[in-house]
Amino acid sequence: MSESLVQARGLTKKFGDFTAVDAVDFDIQPGEAFGFLGPNGAGKTSTMKMITTVSPITEGKMTVFGLDPASQGREIRSRLGVVPQEDNLDLELTVAENLYIYGRYHDMKKPEIMPRIDELLEFAQLTERRESRVEPLSGGMKRRLTIARALINDPDLIILDEPTTGLDPQARHLLWDRLYRLKREGATLVITTHYMDEAEQLCDRLVVMDQGKIVAEGSPRDLITRYATKEVVELRFGEEVKDQAVLQMAGLAERSEVLADRVLLYTEDSEQTQDGLNQKGIHPEQVLVRRSTLEDVFLRLTGRGLID
Amino acid sequence: MTALSRSFRYAESEVMAYRRTWRGTVITSFVNPVLFLAALGFGLGQFIDGGSEANLSVPFVTFVASGLMAANAMQNGAGDGSFPVMAGLIWRKNFHGTITTPLGPADIIWGRLIWGVGRLGFTLIVFAVIAVVFDALEIGPALLAIPPAILTGIAFTSVITAWTLTQDDGRSLSTMFRFAIVPLFLFSGTFFPISELPEWLEPVAYLTPLFHGVELVRKIALPDADATIVTSLPMWVHFGYLLVMATAGIYLSVKLLDGRVRE
């Protein structure tokens, strides 16, 4: 697997006694969109920081572009584009200047940078804001500018840490659209997220992380087929009848999860399950039938939700 | 609620915030003026008093101490009218939160003034007592000079509050301090008599606000001051100048704040 862009074996990060990343293995191939899915604190950002060589590895081995992060950090970073969790744009500079100076950090020359800025502003739909200061931009615009900035050096690997956290739905869709475009053009993306819809839409392949460990790996479809059923029936009950109802439900579905506010029945055939409920005289206050998602995969694997 | 009690409510919120930031104001309000008094008054005074060029009828430290009461009030007042106002308006936006309660813009402005006066009064008493202990001032006149010093502070707080309410970022505030407050501090008669200025500059000094603060405070703190220390302008001119400045500042502040929080 020498052509992997990133290869990690037993990769570990400790902060004192706390183990943030616990001996994980993964391989990222050129041209794929690779996801790290997990709740806050799962160790995703720590992993990203090790890939970007900003954070030293505690134990294990990792190569990025076949290079060693500890001794060849500068070479690695020159081929990376990094979109951090929190925007860290330079507020003293304009939109175009933010792109320009990152080009300079990458040792690019002005004649190389200028046409690149035009392209990237076009890509980020910020051409009109070219001379604007960063401060008054909306959250979505700042995010797109940060992504454009990460692309200035035409990176071989683009790392996006929680790219849409904190954005409103419209801004998220616009951003996803831009990331699709990058994917279509053959870019290699590494994305961390705690939104299962984001992971489902963007990632070709992903690992599910929990408490520093990788608990599953595969394509989103794969994982759903492997760890969940085709459909889910969500039921809500009044507090006093819930426990009784749960007892009566045995056998109606392949698997069930009892959560604080709802009961989830995992089934291949939701109509059959609903018929079964009727026959047993169980009448929930609310019934919702939906497809299984990565959220269900995560619940199955860890017993907890992605967003707490 | 009456207008007065609403203003006090707002002042209360300032007191709460102060519990976290008092250390900085202790340094700027108490430590710095005393250090300036020690260095420029006592230290430099040793090279002035009794020297051939000295023409003051009081020791130099007395001259500086009385001037510093007003200059100190200006600096505190300007500080109060600038960065905290910018914070309330732009950085933390607590003014916007406050006006969603029964409190209005006028209550914010008056509340800030009430709290400012309380702090300034305390600061000035401490400074006056230190100056008295070091034999730079006499206790009675020094205490009498506190109210005019407070008036100087209010005049600056209110005018600078109004100006800050027309600004959008902190940089302009720093520039204002550099080009208005620092020159006023240095050239308004605190560290040398106005009569030492070049002749054409003297009338300019008469127009500046701190000059009137320094003169008023000095005429009260040093009842025997003669022409080597103060000008012959009557006290009511200084008093009137500062009063008009404070009134205009408060009026404008309320108007401008109303405009900004409702925009």
Added chain:
Amino acid sequence: MSVQAPSRITPIGTMTPFRAQRIWEKNYIAYRRLWKVVFSGFFEPVFYLLAVGVGTGSLVGNIELGDGSVLSYASWIAPALMAASAMNGSVIETTFNIFFKLQFGKVYEGILTTPMKPMDIAIGEIGWALLRGVLYSTAFIGVMFAFGMTESPWALMAIPAATLIGFAFGAVGLAATTWMKSWQDFDLVTLATIPLFLFSGTFFPIDVYPPILQTAVKISPLYHGAELLRGFTLGAIDWTMLGHAAFLVVMGLVGSAIAARRLDGMLRK
């Protein structure tokens, strides 16, 4: 699926090893618009020079030096004000401004995801503060010549000497900033710089102090800075100036070493 990796823009292995100047480029772009702020920094020492040097100086008359020579009070405090201004400029830049960028802007975190290293940033930022200081010092020396407060050609040496003061204080300021937790901690910066400004033989000769205090003042780095500049602007060159310069060099080197170490630890967790 295999996709061709995009062509390289940055050729690996041919990268500039030294790139602190990139930080200067960034600051230059930012400050082009803020020239008024930069410009305004020049005025404070000039205001002090006119007010205390000339204004209060008219009450002081002349100062008599140890060797019996006599000079105007303004000529005597001018180099000290220049030293204090070099101290203040560099301390503000390396404490307030850098703290803001570290804690709030996260600007450096971003920069470190590019080929830039913590050392590039540290050297770049300290160097930038010094560059600004050189501008101010040059302008101030110009003012002194214009007012006839110095006549010695040695006064030109005060410009690099003021840069040394800036370096010494900037390095220590940057090191101190790595310990800062909140804006409130900066009160302590003021608490250090104001007494230094007022009592380091800036406004009056230190023989006013009792002997014990005189010794204490000699620990003050600004005292060494002021004495060094005074030697140059008065044209009174002697060997003690080497001692003053050595003090500042050591202070700057120790400060830089601590700052670089601490910054590296902070930025590469």
